Amino acid sequence: MTSNPLRKLIFDEKIRSVWIQALVIGLFAFLVYTVSQTTAYNLEKRGIGTGFEFLHMSAGYDISFSLIDFTSKDTHLKAYFVGVLNTLLVSISGIFLATILGFLVGVIRLSSNWLFRNIAYVYVEFTRNVPVLLQIILWYSILIHLPKVKQAVQFLEFFYLTNRGLYSPSPIFLQGFGFVLWSFIFALVFTFFLKRYLKKKQETTGKQYPIFYINSAIIIFTPILMFYIMGMPIEFSHPVIKGFNFQGGMVLRPEFMGMLLGLSIYTAAFISETVRSGIMAVSKGQREASQALGLKNNFIMRLIIIPQALRVIIPPLTSQYLNLTKKLIIRNSNRLFRFSSWLWWYFFKSNW
Amino acid sequence: MTKIKSLFMALILSLGVSSAFADGHGSTLDVVKERGFLKCGSNTGLAGFGLPNDAGVWEGIDVDVCRAVAAAVFGDASKVEYVPTTSKVRFTVLQSGEVDMLSRNTTWTLQRDVELGLEFVGVNYYDGQGFMVPASLGVSSATELDGASVCIQVGTTTEMNLADFFSANGMSYEAVPVETNSEADAAYTAGRCDVYTTDASGLYASRAGYPDPSAHVVLPEIVSKEPLGPSVRHGDSAWADIVRWSLNAMIIGEEKGITSANVDEMKNSNDPEVLRLLGVNQVGDTGAGYGQWLNLSDDWAYNILQQVGNYSESFERHIGPNTPINIQRGLNALYKDGGILYAPPFR
Numbered sequence: 001m002t003s004n005p006l007r008k009l010i011f012d013e014k015i016r017s018v019w020i021q022a023l024v025i026g027l028f029a030f031l032v033y034t035v036s037q038t039t040a041y042n043l044e045k046r047g048i049g050t051g052f053e054f055l056h057m058s059a060g061y062d063i064s065f066s067l068i069d070f071t072s073k074d075t076h077l078k079a080y081f082v083g084v085l086n087t088l089l090v091s092i093s094g095i096f097l098a099t100i101l102g103f104l105v106g107v108i109r110l111s112s113n114w115l116f117r118n119i120a121y122v123y124v125e126f127t128r129n130v131p132v133l134l135q136i137i138l139w140y141s142i143l144i145h146l147p148k149v150k151q152a153v154q155f156l157e158f159f160y161l162t163n164r165g166l167y168s169p170s171p172i173f174l175q176g177f178g179f180v181l182w183s184f185i186f187a188l189v190f191t192f193f194l195k196r197y198l199k200k201k202q203e204t205t206g207k208q209y210p211i212f213y214i215n216s217a218i219i220i221f222t223p224i225l226m227f228y229i230m231g232m233p234i235e236f237s238h239p240v241i242k243g244f245n246f247q248g249g250m251v252l253r254p255e256f257m258g259m260l261l262g263l264s265i266y267t268a269a270f271i272s273e274t275v276r277s278g279i280m281a282v283s284k285g286q287r288e289a290s291q292a293l294g295l296k297n298n299f300i301m302r303l304i305i306i307p308q309a310l311r312v313i314i315p316p317l318t319s320q321y322l323n324l325t326k327k328l329i330i331r332n333s334n335r336l337f338r339f340s341s342w343l344w345w346y347f348f349k350s351n352w
Numbered sequence: 353m354t355k356i357k358s359l360f361m362a363l364i365l366s367l368g369v370s371s372a373f374a375d376g377h378g379s380t381l382d383v384v385k386e387r388g389f390l391k392c393g394s395n396t397g398l399a400g401f402g403l404p405n406d407a408g409v410w411e412g413i414d415v416d417v418c419r420a421v422a423a424a425v426f427g428d429a430s431k432v433e434y435v436p437t438t439s440k441v442r443f444t445v446l447q448s449g450e451v452d453m454l455s456r457n458t459t460w461t462l463q464r465d466v467e468l469g470l471e472f473v474g475v476n477y478y479d480g481q482g483f484m485v486p487a488s489l490g491v492s493s494a495t496e497l498d499g500a501s502v503c504i505q506v507g508t509t510t511e512m513n514l515a516d517f518f519s520a521n522g523m524s525y526e527a528v529p530v531e532t533n534s535e536a537d538a539a540y541t542a543g544r545c546d547v548y549t550t551d552a553s554g555l556y557a558s559r560a561g562y563p564d565p566s567a568h569v570v571l572p573e574i575v576s577k578e579p580l581g582p583s584v585r586h587g588d589s590a591w592a593d594i595v596r597w598s599l600n601a602m603i604i605g606e607e608k609g610i611t612s613a614n615v616d617e618m619k620n621s622n623d624p625e626v627l628r629l630l631g632v633n634q635v636g637d638t639g640a641g642y643g644q645w646l647n648l649s650d651d652w653a654y655n656i657l658q659q660v661g662n663y664s665e666s667f668e669r670h671i672g673p674n675t676p677i678n679i680q681r682g683l684n685a686l687y688k689d690g691g692i693l694y695a696p697p698f699r
Contacts, residue, residue: 061511148543163543244497245500340440
């Protein structure tokens, strides 16, 4: 090998790879630059100025469901944050529902009961193979064809189901409710340490305590006790028909519920398969060995099978969560973020 | 290196050429004539305004403007290719040269006329944002709508007019956001919302498609001005003139009582304006008619009136009281009949 630098440029693998990569990157940068320049030139030529100034202009429209106060005088940027919060709300609720349903169905699919097992099987196969968009539309259509406001279905005395949503009383916290909340947090902290203490005691003495029942009782009854001590510091605002709609109370809108049901029932089918595969991935010997040790069935599940299964379940589970959120955003980019209207504002500084 | 250089050159050329192509349209009239048919941006489907019928032929009062221009240019109203455009892409389609003109319920505003580089050539329908409610609600005015649920298309100017109207009247409402017209129809007919609001013309068109149109009323309040009209690209005034006067010819036709049925008899009329319009009278004694100023044949307006008819015929045929759309002339009547439809004199 001669040390001619020009020859090195071609034949030395390290040097060669560097300049080839640099060239590709440069070419790409040039392409991006040219395309953006041409676009900018053509936009200017057509008198279209672009810019994000509109973000600080008032939005001019109302959003009927918002976690923070929003009026039509607020800016587009704030409207965007309302959209982000609403997205988070739906996706977190959806993930919550889908996980519960998915785990349930996943376990049922491994049940020894023929009927349960096959009902779960049909659910999974059917739901997984029908496009989620169709399912969302199906749920939404069912929900908006429920009885109208004037014929609302009343159930559990205080709840009303209508095609405008599910109305329920909303709590109004009076003075003193803070103590109830604090007592709840205190109970949580207390039970955490109690559990550690009792566990340690069990390890040293071998005596078992019904930790779960004790802690549950503490967590439930401490706030209730405090609630009565403070003289029941809570009131409810009940939904009442007034004019066109129910006023007061809380409401879950069909748009929200349709999206939630559609997405979580769809995702749950995938989660159930993940759960099933996770449980089946734990080798049969593990179960047999623990049975041989004389462990109870629910201990086998809790202490041997689930911890090992989770190692298999969790990675694909996260991608299911992502999938749910992604589908939600894609389906609702306009309703939640007014995405196309943003594009319009970006280019034309107005609604269409 | 030469290879790479030529690659660069090719890149630059391709980008340069494509941008030059987008810019380089000469006279629109020449382009249209050479192509042999007119490309007209239409609605994706709005009954009475622009919608293909059972046979796949486009019909509606917006479509009639396209047909009038084709009749003026080619003497044949059918030489039109319709390019359905959504409200989001309509201006881009026109600006990029994909269509020669836009005739699809588009509101004439300052910003669109000036900043977007369009040129609105007239108004073929005076519209405004209205409210539709089921008759069974017993509401007779939009000011009684406090607390109602309102179906509204997201991202539209109607959405902002709605917010303004309700806050100006101190009323609250629940906005039910929908994305398309058909989604709005579904939510409204299911009773998800009490009110559907959009341009009144759109409300009438939607109502015509409901199972029982008489069960829905459009409230008298009109909360915005929406003059709808055809538009062309800014910068080719000669072409803009052709579209403008094709529309004007239809309006003057109504004013003078010229219909597609009597257009031949009217050639014997005593009214000089009628004779000028139909290409009988010449400009002074030059031997040339009024088509020369537009670079068209002298019978261009005759062709419009014969093949498309006057404004009134177009209105009655597509959206008048005898059609399912059932719109009264109202503002869209001639100035002498109590409306504001008015064309400059043909001379």
